Amino acid sequence: MSVTRAVVLGCGSALPDRVLTNADLAEMVDTSDEWILQRTGIRERRIAAPGQTTADLGLKAAQRAIADAGIDVGTIDLIVLATATPDNTFPATAVTIQERLGLTSGVAFDLQAVCSGFVFATTTADAYLKNGLAKRALVIGAETFSRILDWEDRTTCVLFGDGAGAMILEAQTGEGTVDDRGVLATKLRSDGRHKEKLFVDGGPSSTQTVGHLRMQGREVFKYAVAMITDVIEAVFDQAQVSADDIDWFIPHQANKRIIDASARKLGIAEEKVVSTVDRHGNTSAASIPLALDVAVKDGRVKRGDLVLLEAMGGGFTWGATLLRW
Structure with a gap:
């Protein structure tokens, strides 16, 4: 079809x-x-x-x-x-x-x-x-x-x-199969109960200022791995694939410990993980496309590869996308 x-x-x-x-x-x-x-x-x-x-x-x-x-x-x-x-x-x-x-x-x-x-x-x-x-x-x-x-x-x-x-x-x-190029599956989630764990303390309606970023780092870390694996497993179910089928895992570049722990929990081999957090830090919404571009330009990501994108951010919001390059 x-x-x-x-x-x-x-x-x-x-x-x-x-x-x-x-x-x-x-x-x-x-x-x-x-x-x-x-x-x-x-x-x-x-x-x-x-x-x-x-x-x-x-x-x-x-x-x-x-x-x-x-x-x-x-x-x-x-x-x-x-x-x-x-x-x-x-x-x-x-x-x-x-x-x-x-x-x-x-x-x-x-x-x-x-x-x-x-x-x-x-x-x-x-x-x-x-x-x-x-x-x-x-x-x-x-x-x-x-x-x-x-x-x-x-x-x-x-x-x-x-x-x-x-x-x-x-x-x-x-053709409607997992062999198609393009976006194959996505899963998004949000949960506003966690707002105070990662937020900016300003805004036009509340303070009329830009404000500064505030974060409860240990709390964010505590929730991150479980939430990330939740949406990734949902994407795997949608596309009928497993961690073994993934060619490249390109996560949000927030913290190497979170990246490593997530890959281990999902059973994704270390050599399949693209990490640029050491040179970019956390660039929020820019982190995945920055890492993706690095991996494409250095020849790791090639046409036909199965690529998994994943992120978690303030709100909390989190999600995963599976695509074939």
Whole structure:
């Protein structure tokens, strides 16, 4: 039976030039390279330059994804930007990127699911394409988390960085089997009871300020592995595959201990896990497309590979997407 699949045509990424190392942070707060590395696996992260915005990073990643796909930018009729750090309260940062790409038709909007944003955005674009609401989509995850960090809080400022990644999806006809290219299965979840564990203490309606990121790190870690494996097992059931069938596991790059524990619980071999947390830190919605682009460009992810994406973020939100490259 023929079905419509959202097939990946290309990907791209962008990082700020400034590198902030653990040693640099040790001069700013009471921490050390050893302390950060042991607890998170992070060695360095990128920080946006003054005046460099989420739209700037998202646009560069989008342009590289468009070039990688080899398409005419004018054929894009959907832009979904996942971000928790938009340029403005409104309009959507996706609209700014749309304008800078020279597009005047189609639809562009932001999606807010924090670190799970890219999985939520990919799932949203997949639904648009499958239902004939668009033919070609640009999905972006872009963040400037450095702008919402409390640089005196050593428990959070060491974790996050800035960056962007993007992917082009196109509606194509598949055979309806797991061998099809494109998005094969998705599962999303949210549970607002956990808001206080990871949130920003500001907003237009509540404080009229941007606010700073606040996190109960031990609580987040306690829930993360179980929630992640829950949605991944649901995706495996949907697609009728197992961990052994996965070629590449590309998780949200929050913490190496969470990544390793999740892979072990799922039975995914260590050599199949793509990890860039050491060089990027946690870039929220940008972390999965950044890691994906690294793995594609260095030749690990190849056409026909079965790729598993997974993330968990504030809210809590969490989700997984299975796609064949």
